Amino acid sequence: MTQMMTNSNFNSLPDPDVQAEFYANVPIKRLFAWIADVFLVTLATLLAGVFTLGIGWLFFPLFYLGIDFAYRTLTLSSGSATFGMRLMAIEIRNSSGRRLDAPEAALHVLAYMVCTGFVLTAFASIAMMILGPRRQGLHDLVLGTAAINRPG
Numbered sequence: 001m002t003q004m005m006t007n008s009n010f011n012s013l014p015d016p017d018v019q020a021e022f023y024a025n026v027p028i029k030r031l032f033a034w035i036a037d038v039f040l041v042t043l044a045t046l047l048a049g050v051f052t053l054g055i056g057w058l059f060f061p062l063f064y065l066g067i068d069f070a071y072r073t074l075t076l077s078s079g080s081a082t083f084g085m086r087l088m089a090i091e092i093r094n095s096s097g098r099r100l101d102a103p104e105a106a107l108h109v110l111a112y113m114v115c116t117g118f119v120l121t122a123f124a125s126i127a128m129m130i131l132g133p134r135r136q137g138l139h140d141l142v143l144g145t146a147a148i149n150r151p152g
Contacts, residue, residue: 036084095144
């Protein structure tokens with residue numbers, strides 16, 4: 001893959017017209033990464049229920065949201081990708097083209113959760129990922145982030 005373009009503009013993400021390889025197959029990779037992450041978070045939530053002697057299962061939705069938020073925030077801030085994204089060789093970059101730091105990761109996860117928490121915004125995000133030039137979901141567009149194929 002070619003080197004990511006850097007320019008003095010606000011947005012230094014790869015240009016989808018000039019560097020289309022950064023966005024090739026990203027929507028399907030995001031889907032498979034999401035499936036892997038949901039599996040991992042569900043497993044962690046079930047284990048948390050066991051470690052709390054079943055009390056956690058009474059609050060399964062809250063446990064799940066808390067563990068999901070922590071998992072996504074920690075993995076995005078440590079490598080700009082969840083384990084599912086790493087498996088699929090994609091990562092999230094900010095508007096400067098850099099990896100996410102901890103506050104950006106937390107904000108990205110919060111925006112993701114809000115967008116997926118409502119049917120219309122969830123479907124809008126999916127449509128935007130499929131049709132948009134940078135394959136950004138609604139939360140990505142608002143924050144100026146994008147999922148790209150990991151530069152090699």
